[in-house]
Every structure is written in C-alpha cells, then in structure tokens.
Amino acid sequence: MLIRNWLQKNRYIVEFTLSSLLRRKGKNLALIVSYTFTIFLLSSVMLFTHAIKEEALTVLDNAPQMVIQKMIAGRHELIPVAYIERLRQIPGVSAVKGRLWGYFYDPATGSNFTLIAPDDFRYSDGEIVIGQGISRSRSVYKNDIMSLRTYSGSVMDFKIAASLSSDSELVSADLMLVSTGDFRRFFGIPDSFVTDIAIEAYNPRELNIVANKVTSIFPDTRPILRGDILRTYEAIFNWRGGVVVIVLTGTFFAFIIFAWDKATGLSADDRREIGVLKAVGWDTSDVLLMKFWEGAIISLTSYMVGVVFAYAHVFFLSSSLFEPFLKGWSVLYPRFRLMPALNANLLATLFFLTVLPYTVATILPSWRAATTDPDTVMR
Amino acid sequence: MISLFNIRKVYNAGKTSEVVAVNGIDLDIEGNSVTVLSGPSGSGKTTLLSIIGCMSRPTEGRIILSGMEITSLSERFMTEKRRMTFGIIFQGANLIKGISVLENVLLPAYPCGERYGYIKGRAMQLLDEMDISDKANANVEWLSGGEAQRVTIARAMINNPSILIADEPTAHLDSRLSYKFMDIIEGIKKKGKTILIASHDPIVYDCSTVDRVVNLRDGRLNTQG
Numbered sequence: 001m002l003i004r005n006w007l008q009k010n011r012y013i014v015e016f017t018l019s020s021l022l023r024r025k026g027k028n029l030a031l032i033v034s035y036t037f038t039i040f041l042l043s044s045v046m047l048f049t050h051a052i053k054e055e056a057l058t059v060l061d062n063a064p065q066m067v068i069q070k071m072i073a074g075r076h077e078l079i080p081v082a083y084i085e086r087l088r089q090i091p092g093v094s095a096v097k098g099r100l101w102g103y104f105y106d107p108a109t110g111s112n113f114t115l116i117a118p119d120d121f122r123y124s125d126g127e128i129v130i131g132q133g134i135s136r137s138r139s140v141y142k143n144d145i146m147s148l149r150t151y152s153g154s155v156m157d158f159k160i161a162a163s164l165s166s167d168s169e170l171v172s173a174d175l176m177l178v179s180t181g182d183f184r185r186f187f188g189i190p191d192s193f194v195t196d197i198a199i200e201a202y203n204p205r206e207l208n209i210v211a212n213k214v215t216s217i218f219p220d221t222r223p224i225l226r227g228d229i230l231r232t233y234e235a236i237f238n239w240r241g242g243v244v245v246i247v248l249t250g251t252f253f254a255f256i257i258f259a260w261d262k263a264t265g266l267s268a269d270d271r272r273e274i275g276v277l278k279a280v281g282w283d284t285s286d287v288l289l290m291k292f293w294e295g296a297i298i299s300l301t302s303y304m305v306g307v308v309f310a311y312a313h314v315f316f317l318s319s320s321l322f323e324p325f326l327k328g329w330s331v332l333y334p335r336f337r338l339m340p341a342l343n344a345n346l347l348a349t350l351f352f353l354t355v356l357p358y359t360v361a362t363i364l365p366s367w368r369a370a371t372t373d374p375d376t377v378m379r
Numbered sequence: 380m381i382s383l384f385n386i387r388k389v390y391n392a393g394k395t396s397e398v399v400a401v402n403g404i405d406l407d408i409e410g411n412s413v414t415v416l417s418g419p420s421g422s423g424k425t426t427l428l429s430i431i432g433c434m435s436r437p438t439e440g441r442i443i444l445s446g447m448e449i450t451s452l453s454e455r456f457m458t459e460k461r462r463m464t465f466g467i468i469f470q471g472a473n474l475i476k477g478i479s480v481l482e483n484v485l486l487p488a489y490p491c492g493e494r495y496g497y498i499k500g501r502a503m504q505l506l507d508e509m510d511i512s513d514k515a516n517a518n519v520e521w522l523s524g525g526e527a528q529r530v531t532i533a534r535a536m537i538n539n540p541s542i543l544i545a546d547e548p549t550a551h552l553d554s555r556l557s558y559k560f561m562d563i564i565e566g567i568k569k570k571g572k573t574i575l576i577a578s579h580d581p582i583v584y585d586c587s588t589v590d591r592v593v594n595l596r597d598g599r600l601n602t603q604g
Contacts, residue, residue, distance in 0.1 A: 005493070009489060009490055009491070012485075012489035012492070024477075276475060277486065279467055279469070279473075280535075282486075373434060375435040
C-alpha cells in the first residue's frame with residue numbers, strides 16, 4: 001500500500017514537472033536547443049577524435065611490430081640490404097623484411113603522393129594501383145595512362161590497373177602501388193638498398209630488448225615501435241581535438257552563462273509557485289524532486305539528442321563541420337566513413353561534463369527557496 | 380480544538396529591522412466554529428494564521444492542536460499536519476497559471492499518492508459544490524475573480540481537512556461575491572469543519588455564520604467577543 005502510494009506520488013510529480021516544462025515552452029525550448037547544440041559540438045569532437053584513433057589503431061594492426069631506419073645526420077636515409085641478414089640473427093626475431101616506399105610531389109595537383117612497392121604486388125611492371133584521392137585529383141581511372149616524372153626528370157608512363165577501395169581511404173587516398181622494379185627505376189634506388197626494414201618478434205613483450213640489440217649492432221639506425229606510432233597518433237588527434245575544443249570555448253561559455261542564469265536565477269513566479277506548493281502540503285523533498293526531474297528532463301533530452309546528432313554527423317556525414325581541421329591539412333582530403341565507435345567511458349565523460357552540472361545547478365537555488373517557510377506566499 | 384499559549388513571532392530578531400508581528404497571544408478556538416481574526420493592516424492577523432496553519436513557527440509559545448503540541452514538530456511532520464489537517468485559502472487566489480482548474484485543485488492531493496480516479500472524483504465533486512465543474516478543464520487564467528476564489532476553496536478542501544484557514548478571502552471580491560463566499564463558508568461549517576478567517580471586511584465579521592470575532596492590534600489581542 002505504502003509503496004503503491006509512493007510510486008503514485010512520484011508519477012504525479014513527474015507529470016506535474018512535464019506540465020511545468022510545457023507551461024514555459026518557449027523558454028525551455030530555447031534552453032534545450034542551445035544545450036543540445038553545445039553537447040552536439042562537444043560530442044562531435046570527442047566522437048571524432050575517439051573514432052579516428054580507433055581507425056588508426058585498426059590500420060596499425062597490420063603494421064610491422066618494429067621498423068628500422070638508417071639515420072645520417074639526424075635524417076632518414078636508405079638502409080643497406082646487407083643489414084637484413086644480420087638482423088635475422090638476433091635472438092627473438094621471427095621475420096625481417098626490407099620495404100620500399102617514398103613520397104612523390106605532384107606539381108599538377110600540388111600534393112604529395114605516397115609510393116609503395118609491396119611484396120605481394122600482383123600486377124606487372126608498368127602497371128600501377130592508385131588511391132581514390134589521386135584518382136579524383138588527377139581525373140584518371142582504370143586502364144588510363146598516368147605519366148609521372150622520375151628522379152632524373154624523364155617521364156614514366158603507368159597503366160592504371162586498379163584503384164584502392166574507399167573503405168580504406170583514410171590511409172589509401174594518396175597511395176600509389178607499383179612493382180619493386182618500377183619503384184627502383186622511378187627513384188633511382190640501387191638493388192642493394194631499401195627504404196627501411198620491418199622486424200617481427202616472437203614475443204612482442206621483448207620488442208624493446210630487440211630494439212636495444214639493433215641499436216647496439218647498428219648504431220646508425222633508429223628502431224620505431226608500433227606502440228610509439230600509436231602514441232604519436234594519439235597525441236596528434238588529442239591535440240587537434242583540444243584545439244577545436246578551445247576554439248569552441250566561447251560557445252561553451254555562452255551556454256554556461258545562459259544555463260547558469262536560467263538554472264540559478266529563480267524568477268518571482270518560480271518562487272511563488274514553490275511557496276504555493278509548500279503551503280498546500282508539498283514537502284521540501286517533493287519540491288526538490290520536481291526540480292530534479294525538471295533539470296534531468298532538460299539535460300537528458302539535450303544530452304541524448306546532442307549525442308545522436310553528433311553520432312550522425314561524425315559517422316554518416318564525415319564530420320563535415322570540422323573535417324579539414326581534425327583530419328589534417330593534406331591537399332587530398334580522404335573521403336571515408338569512420339567505423340562507428342562508441343564506448344561507455346566516452347558517454348560517461350560527456351554525461352558528467354554536461355548533465356550533472358546542470359541538474360545540480362537547477363536543484364541548488366530551488367533547495368534554498370524550498371527550505372524557506374511557505375508563509376511568504378501569504379504576503 | 381486549537382489552543383495558543385503566549386505566541387510570539389519576531390522577524391529579523393536582533394537586527395535594526397526587527398519587527399514583533401505577534402506579541403504574546405493566548406487564544407482558544409473551538410471545533411466546528413467560524414472564528415474571524417480582525418484588525419487593521421499590520422496587526423498580526425496573517426502571521427497568526429500562518430503560525431496556526433503550520434506554515435511558520437512561532438519565536439516563542441506553544442500551540443496545542445486536538446491535544447497534540449505541534450510547535451516542536453519536525454519540518455516533515457509540520458508539512459504532513461499542514462497537508463492533512465489544514466485547508467488554506469490565500470489572500471490572492473495563488474493558483475498556478477498554465478494548468479487547468481482541475482490540476483490546481485488536485486495539487487495538495489499529489490503528495491498523498493492516492494489513486495487518480497479517487498482524487499479526481501473528489502475534486503470534481505468539490506468543483507460541483509462550488510458550482511464551477513464546467514470549468515474543470517479550463518486554464519485558470521480564464522477565470523473571473525469569483526471563480527478563482529471558488530477554485531481555491533475546492534483546492535483547500537481536497538484532502539478533507541478539519542480546519543479551513545482563509546486570509547483576507549474577500550479582499551479582491553465585490554460585495555455580491557463576498558456574500559456568496561460566506562454562504563460557502565456556512566456550508567462548510569455545516570459539514571463539521573472549523574474555520575478561521577483573517578479579515579477586516581464587515582461582510583465577513585458581521586456575517587451570522589461567524590461565531591466569534593477576535594480583534595488584534597499591534598500583535599496583541601484587543602477584544603475577545
């Protein structure tokens with residue numbers, strides 16, 4: 001019986017709260033719209049940063065555990081193929097492979113392309129596979145001939161054998177795949193050198209030990225671990241996300257001032273209403289429960305709508321609002337859809353940053369009004 | 380039914396703006412009677428009503444209600460007592476704007492958590508008695524002064540209180556509506572309720588329904604009649 005009454009009482013209070021919100025439709029709608037917009041901006045930045053880091057993580061899953069580069073005067077140089085055999089002899093190393101890759105500046109489009117000669121390139125010499133970004137910028141497609149200027153100034157013609165799928169466009173937009181022979185001819189790299197060397201270890205936990213051995217055998221090399229690359233990616237995207245948040249700080253502050261004013265400044269009508277409710281028998285806790293629901297309904301609605309809109313913006317509209325800023329400054333913007341990625345930590349952080357402060361800010365002034373004697377309403 | 384012993388109420392005690400609103404009042408109010416507190420503005424009528432109605436605590440003194448001292452009750456029990464024992468009619472109608480007449484009448488019943496069908500039935504019955512049931516779903520903004528007054532009476536009666544408190548109930552009513560109000564009070568008295576009215580309107584304190592007029596001046600009893 002008591003539980004039924006308690007439940008019924010709470011139902012009445014929630015219903016009264018809803019009707020209270022509807023009574024001030026204009027004011028509350030304006031608040032919800034600006035609140036939702038703020039949450040949308042914040043969520044978009046956080047979702048994008050999180051998703052792109054996840055994307056980078058997925059891409060790096062296929063990257064080698066360690067890459068060895070030769071350094072001369074602090075700059076990356078070609079590494080002799082002879083190093084490969086010595087590296088294979090290091091205990092714990094399971095595979096060693098020389099890689100050929102480099103950059104090509106294309107004056108026609110004013111952009112840098114990445115050239116790679118993969119081991120498993122299944123096309124013949126004179127054929128090329130290109131990323132969607134290159135295809136778009138040069139308006140070249142399968143079976144077209146693409147002419148590129150080599151290191152010596154001569155022109156090399158490649159027949160486009162295929163283009164890379166758009167699924168992997170984040171990394172493949174500016175990519176060109178050619179045969180090993182074509183790569184060496186294009187850049188003038190002798191057979192005795194590769195760009196860098198990829199190493200795999202039996203036990204990934206021993207990578208640091210292997211790296212130390214590499215530098216002691218070849219002091220002119222620099223080992224780069226996959227973990228280091230991941231951390232760099234994280235730092236870059238965290239930094240970019242942080243810059244966007246700073247740029248949006250003005251908006252956040254404007255909203256905070258607006259919300260604070262709305263939440264803390266009880267109007268004379270609000271005070272009178274609280275006084276009437278108390279005078280007719282509402283307990284202080286009933287009034288606070290009503291104000292709690294009022295704050296919770298506004299902030300939860302804004303939170304959910306803001307997050308859903310941000311989700312659609314980031315994962316279906318490719319973050320069109322701040323895509324160039326967050327993805328980078330490359331001339332060839334990759335067109336891709338991020339894999340939807342949400343996690344509980346992210347949602348909880350957003351919740352605690354947005355819903356909680358507003359709800360608390362709503363209750364505090366009401367608590368002050370609700371704890372005063374209701375006889376003020378009689379005057 | 381209600382006994383007041385040396386009730387004193389001081390606002391802003393110890394400050395330069397200190398006001399002694401009620402200054403040592405002893406009073407007994409019989410059950411099933413109509414008592415009017417009369418006196419000029421600032422004589423302490425409203426303050427005394429709010430103390431009796433558990434809306435504020437006296438600075439000094441004791442109140443015994445049906446054999447129970449209520450002055451020392453906790454906030455929670457004071458609220459409970461106010462909700463279940465007292466029905467309150469304010470000087471202004473003090474209805475909540477933007478919601479219907481029916482919802483306004485139901486407000487005091489919400490914290491009790493009774494079934495909706497039951498409280499709605501009771502509210503409709505009260506609105507019918509006040510001759511305003513046809514306006515149950517209308518917004519309160521559309522009511523005339525007299526209609527708003529009758530809605531506040533229905534709201535005050537929704538929890539079937541034993542004591543009805545009214546503060547200057549005819550202040551905003553013309554003579555015809557003031558007489559009608561006193562007719563309603565007579566009807567409520569016939570149901571066995573105790574009624575306490577603060578008013579300096581002769582239509583109220585000269586009405587035959589009134590059993591007793593208590594005159595206040597400067598926070599003290601002037602005459603008991």
